[in-house]
Amino acid sequence: MREKLKKRVASSWSITAVVLRIQEDKSKAPQEYPLAYHYPEKSKLDSLNNVPFKEGFFTNTVGTGTYVPIPGTNRAVSIDFGMKLFTDATFMAGVTLLFGYWVLFAVWASMNVYYRGHGKVVWVILFLLFNVLGYGLYKTAVKMNKLQRRLHRFA
Structure with a gap:
């Protein structure tokens, strides 16, 4: 059990320490x-020999456990x-x-479509709702339209 716990702590980013006790009387x-x-x-323990709460800006370390x-x-363990x-x-x-990226991508895609002469409100709405997927639909539609024009020239 000790080796499994040691491997679990060593391989996990989120688990920082483990404390194991055998209780004789529940x-x-x-x-x-x-x-x-x-x-x-080498990890420090608090006054109750538990993993202490440690507050950081991006993460907090909290104690959690089980009683079996x-x-x-x-x-019990x-x-x-x-x-x-x-x-x-x-x-x-x-x-x-994520919100900033979403808005900036929608603005960039809308400006790109407008400057290429395909500016329609439908594309802007698609970019706002579906973002990259909407832009993929736009690119596919433009390619299909170009292919269709080339086929009409030869016909």
């Missing part, structure tokens, strides 16, 4: 039992993880950047 709190395993050993009773005994979670500021920055 009536006590998990923090009252000594640590059976702690990885990485061992069937047929009065013992308590596993606590330190997890990195994105903050609200990170989420809002992502939404803002």
Whole structure:
């Protein structure tokens, strides 16, 4: 179990540490039992021997875990993880950047269509609603129109 937990922490970006305890009596709190395993050993623990809350600008490290009773005994395994979670500021920055990209692409595509002489309100609405997919439809329609003109010349 220790090796699996060690691999999980080492291979995950979001898990920063793990604390494992074997509880002899389920009536006590998990923090009252000594640590059976702690990885990485150099990571700091709080006064209750749990992974401490750490606040950052883009991520917060929070403690989360589970308590698994061992069937047929009065013992349990308590596993606590330190997890990195994105903050609200990170989420809002992502939404803002996505919205900005969406609007700028729609403006660029609309100007491109207008300067090529295909300026119709329908294209602008398609760019605003479907963005890159709308521009792909526009490019396909222009290619089909050019192909159709070439075929009419030869006919």
